[in-house]
Amino acid sequence: MTAILETAGLTKRFGAVTAAEGLDVRIASGAVVGMIGPNGAGKTTFLNIVTGYLEPDRGSVRFRGREITGLGPRAIAALGIARSFQIPQLFGSLTALENMLVARRLASGAVRDFWRPLHDRALAEEALAALRRLGLDRLAHQTVGTLPEGARKLLDIALALVRRPGLLLLDEPTSGVSVKEKFALFDVLVGVLRADGVTAIFVEHDMEVVARYADEVLAFADGRVLARGAPADVLRDPAVRRLVVGTED
Amino acid sequence: MRGRLRALATAAGTLALLLAGAVLPAWALFLGTVALAKGLTILGLVFLMRAGLVSFGQGLYYALGAYAAGFLGEHLGVTDAFAVLGAGVVLAVLVAALVGVLMVQYREIFFAMLSLAFSMILYGVLVKTQTFGSTDGINVPPATFLGWAPAAGRLRVALYLLTVLAGAAAVAAARRYALSTLGSLAHAIRDNEIRVEYLGASVARAIYVKYLLAAGLAGLSGGLVALTVGHIDPEMAYWTTSGEFVFVALLGGTGNVLAPMLGSVVFEVARSYAYAYSPYTWQMLLGLLMLAVILFVPHGLGSLAERWSARRAR
Numbered sequence: 001m002t003a004i005l006e007t008a009g010l011t012k013r014f015g016a017v018t019a020a021e022g023l024d025v026r027i028a029s030g031a032v033v034g035m036i037g038p039n040g041a042g043k044t045t046f047l048n049i050v051t052g053y054l055e056p057d058r059g060s061v062r063f064r065g066r067e068i069t070g071l072g073p074r075a076i077a078a079l080g081i082a083r084s085f086q087i088p089q090l091f092g093s094l095t096a097l098e099n100m101l102v103a104r105r106l107a108s109g110a111v112r113d114f115w116r117p118l119h120d121r122a123l124a125e126e127a128l129a130a131l132r133r134l135g136l137d138r139l140a141h142q143t144v145g146t147l148p149e150g151a152r153k154l155l156d157i158a159l160a161l162v163r164r165p166g167l168l169l170l171d172e173p174t175s176g177v178s179v180k181e182k183f184a185l186f187d188v189l190v191g192v193l194r195a196d197g198v199t200a201i202f203v204e205h206d207m208e209v210v211a212r213y214a215d216e217v218l219a220f221a222d223g224r225v226l227a228r229g230a231p232a233d234v235l236r237d238p239a240v241r242r243l244v245v246g247t248e249d
Numbered sequence: 250m251r252g253r254l255r256a257l258a259t260a261a262g263t264l265a266l267l268l269a270g271a272v273l274p275a276w277a278l279f280l281g282t283v284a285l286a287k288g289l290t291i292l293g294l295v296f297l298m299r300a301g302l303v304s305f306g307q308g309l310y311y312a313l314g315a316y317a318a319g320f321l322g323e324h325l326g327v328t329d330a331f332a333v334l335g336a337g338v339v340l341a342v343l344v345a346a347l348v349g350v351l352m353v354q355y356r357e358i359f360f361a362m363l364s365l366a367f368s369m370i371l372y373g374v375l376v377k378t379q380t381f382g383s384t385d386g387i388n389v390p391p392a393t394f395l396g397w398a399p400a401a402g403r404l405r406v407a408l409y410l411l412t413v414l415a416g417a418a419a420v421a422a423a424r425r426y427a428l429s430t431l432g433s434l435a436h437a438i439r440d441n442e443i444r445v446e447y448l449g450a451s452v453a454r455a456i457y458v459k460y461l462l463a464a465g466l467a468g469l470s471g472g473l474v475a476l477t478v479g480h481i482d483p484e485m486a487y488w489t490t491s492g493e494f495v496f497v498a499l500l501g502g503t504g505n506v507l508a509p510m511l512g513s514v515v516f517e518v519a520r521s522y523a524y525a526y527s528p529y530t531w532q533m534l535l536g537l538l539m540l541a542v543i544l545f546v547p548h549g550l551g552s553l554a555e556r557w558s559a560r561r562a563r
Contacts, residue, residue, distance in 0.1 A: 051447070077449045089444040091437045102437050105430040106450040114455075118433040163449065 004029040004167055004199045005050065010059035012045055012223075019045035021223040023059065027167070032193060033201045034214030034231065038243060041220035043203045044086070047169045051083045052076040064166065078109065082165035086172040086203075088156035090144045096155055097140040100127035103162040133192055134158050150181040157189060161198070168193065170202040174209060182206065186213050207235060219243075256421075259507075263417040270409045275402070279477065280517055282409045285416045286473035288513035290494050292423055293463030293470075295503045296432075300459060301439035302356065305491045306364030309348075309371050310341040310464040312486035314471030315389075316381060317341075319481045322390040324380070330392040330411060334472040341468025342461055349460040353453040368486050375483035386482025389475045408477050415473065416510060419466060423506040426462070431455060496535075500542055502549015511550055 003026045010023035019042045027033055035043050048054040050061055052073040060069045068076055091099050098118070104127055105113050131137045134154045139147055144155065153173055160168055173189065174182040190213050193200050201218075204210050210217055210231055217234040219226040227237045234240055270278065290311050297304050314337030321327040321336055348367050355363055375381050391404055399407050426432045434455050437445050442452045475481045484490060493516075501512020519538055523531035546552060 073443075073446045074449055074451060077447055083447060085443075089441050089447070091440040091444065093436050093440055094433075098433070102430065102433060103448050106434075106445070106448045109449055114431040114434075115429050117428045118430050119428065159444065159448065 002029050003027060004064060005201075006062045007046075007050070008060050008062075010046070010049060010061065011057050012042075012049060012054060013057055018223045020049065020056065020059075023223075023225060025218065025225065027199060027201060028216070029166075029199055030197055031199055031215045032190060032213060033199075034210035034217045035201055035203045035220065036205070036207070036210055036217060036234075036240075037220030037226070042223040043220050044171055045223070046220070047083060047171055047201070047203065050076075051081055051169060077163060077165075080163070080166035081169065082160035082163055082167070083169040084153070084156040084160045084171060084173060086175055088152040090152060090155060090159070092145040093143065095141050095143055096131060096136055096147065096151075097124065097127055099144060099155060099159060100130060100162065103159045104130075107163045130158055130162065131155075134188055149176045150178070150185055153177060154185060154188070161192070161196075164196070166199060168198050168200045170200060172203050172205070174204065174206060182209060183212075211235060259417070259421065259424075263413060266413045266417075267410060270406050270413070273409075275405060278405050278409045280521060281514070282405075282412045282477045283474055284514040284517035285412045285510060286470050286477065287494070287497070287517070288416060288510040289419055289470035289473070290467040291498050291501065291509035291513055292419060292506065293466035294494050294498045295501075295506075295509050296423075296426075296435065296459045296463050297456075298498060298503050299427075299435035299439065300456060302456065302459075303361050303495060304364040304463070305361045305488060305495060306366070306368035307463065307467050307494050308486045308488065308491035309364070309368035310345060310467035311471035311474075311490065311494075312368075312371055312375070312481075312483070313337065313341045313344060314468030314473075315475035315481045315485050316375070316471075317468070318472045318475040319387045319389045320381070323387045328390050328393045328398075329396075330394050330408075330476060333392070333476070334415075334469055337468040337472035338465050339468075341464045341471075345461050345464030349457050349464075352460055353456045365488050365491065368491055369488060372483050372486040372488075375486060382482070384483060386480055386484075389479050389481060391479070392476045405477075408473070412473050412477070415469060419469075420506050420510065427506055431458060435459065496539065500539060500549060502546075502551035504548055504552050504555060508549055508551020515550060 005027040007023050007025045010020050012020040023046060037043050045054065049056050052071050052075065055070055060067060062068065063079055063081060068079060091102060094102070101118050101123060104123055105116065105118060128137055128140055131140050134157065136151060136154055136158065139151055144152065147155065157170065157173065174185060177185060186209055214231050216229065217231045218228050219234055219240045221243045226243065227234045227240050273281065290307050294304060294307050317337035317340045318333040321333045327333060352360065352363060376384055381387065392408065394407060434445065434450065438452055438455060445452050471485060497512045497516045498509060500516055501508035520531065520535060523534040527534055542550065
């Protein structure tokens with residue numbers, strides 16, 4: 001399968017702390033990849049570099065064969081990489097629908113769209129349909145600040161999906177979500193990703209979720225890739241069990 | 250339907266204000282003109298405040314608008330109201346285009362203090378420059394209107410009518426802007442700049458546009474006040490003037506585009522009466538007014554209408 005994302009020798013240090021050390025990662029187009037690792041392993045740093053929030057000290061990032069190292073978040077978003085955040089990054093004083101309307105208006109990037117009214121019937125219907133796909137339509141008119149955490153997480157993802165990205169990076173999409181909600185959230189999410197053919201990398205601490213939903217797993221430790229492959233193989237790896245899963249048997 | 254009703258109400262309000270020009274006494278015309286003119290600066294300030302940016306330096310653009318009118322009238326003999334007001338707006342926007350490049354990189358207290366610093370630079374220049382009248386300021390010649398030079402009484406009415414029309418046009422345009430994506434982006438920027446960037450929009454560019462609009466409105470406002478009062482001085486760029494604009498913005502609230510106008514009228518009336526009845530403690534009375542607004546109407550006087558309609562809906 002062709003690679004949608006490739007990194008070579010990606011290195012990032014924060015003072016004495018090495019958050020990424022020579023990362024060579026290749027993500028196949030259309031795959032749903034689980035990223036696991038203990039806290040401080042470099043998972044979020046990897047996502048931050050790929051999405052332009054951080055610049056690497058060394059190494060390169062290629063998306064669909066194009067060099068994107070050092071580009072800012074806006075330029076990278078325009079190329080087709082989107083992300084969600086560990087703490088949902090939403091517009092708290094607006095409703096869920098208004099969040100989507102803002103996202104959809106900005107998605108075109110056309111200056112004239114900036115001067116158009118935000119509230120437009122056709123646009124609102126599109127936004128509602130997008131919310132419905134993630135089961136959020138009944139909360140559309142609720143202010144985001146009052147939404148439950150699971151809904152906030154899904155809305156964060158819905159915003160990221162507005163631009164129809166080729167690659168979606170999800171930073172701990174189930175953190176703060178109850179065990180019961182976790183699987184429901186992933187059922188919906190992976191259904192949408194597969195239907196739209198979106199490649200995704202999700203950072204996750206729950207190994208059951210990883211085993212169930214990932215096509216491939218990348219295990220990180222100390223800023224390096226510890227193991228990669230099919231979920232069953234990686235989760236059986238002794239080093240992964242010791243450093244990531246936390247069991248030794 | 251609601252939008253049409255609102256437009257009708259605004260048109261009716263504007264017409265009522267225009268007609269009031271024929272019956273209001275001279276002092277009320279003067280007060281109303283100054284209040285509505287200053288309301289334009291506050292309207293621009295509200296654009297910025299909605300994005301979480303408090304400018305303590307709108308006096309810079311207010312004074313530029315006023316000095317454009319004063320300089321053109323006093324030194325070049327240009328007295329046409331439309332020409333001097335246009336020049337004030339252009340000058341304010343041009344300066345904002347330069348200053349704004351730096352301003353958009355700062356947020357919170359740094360934005361507030363930097364804006365204050367720029368206005369104080371202009372204050373320093375005005376105080377030290379004889380051409381601009383130094384600390385005495387300069388007199389602004391009576392305005393003419395496309396060749397028509399009204400006598401004093403008619404001039405007052407003409408300036409009032411011009412200010413009402415400018416205010417109505419600005420409020421209508423501001424409402425359209427507030428409902429646009431760019432206008433709505435103010436809330437998004439205040440809530441979460443990171444998400445705005447990841448959605449593909451430039452926060453800096455959006456703030457820059459808001460900054461230019463606010464400067465243009467302040468320039469127009471300063472020009473109208475200069476023509477109405479007939480005298481300008483460096484105090485217009487002083488930080489207390491900018492602080493007063495912030496005070497009035499909080500008094501009126503940032504919830505709707507009429508609030509700055511309402512806040513400005515209430516403030517000018519309250520100040521005039523406070524000064525007339527208690528000349529030594531008028532600032533304290535204004536402070537008490539602000540305290541009462543913060544305690545009982547925390548979203549400003551402009552939110553009273555929304556509260557009332559929400560209560561009716563229940």
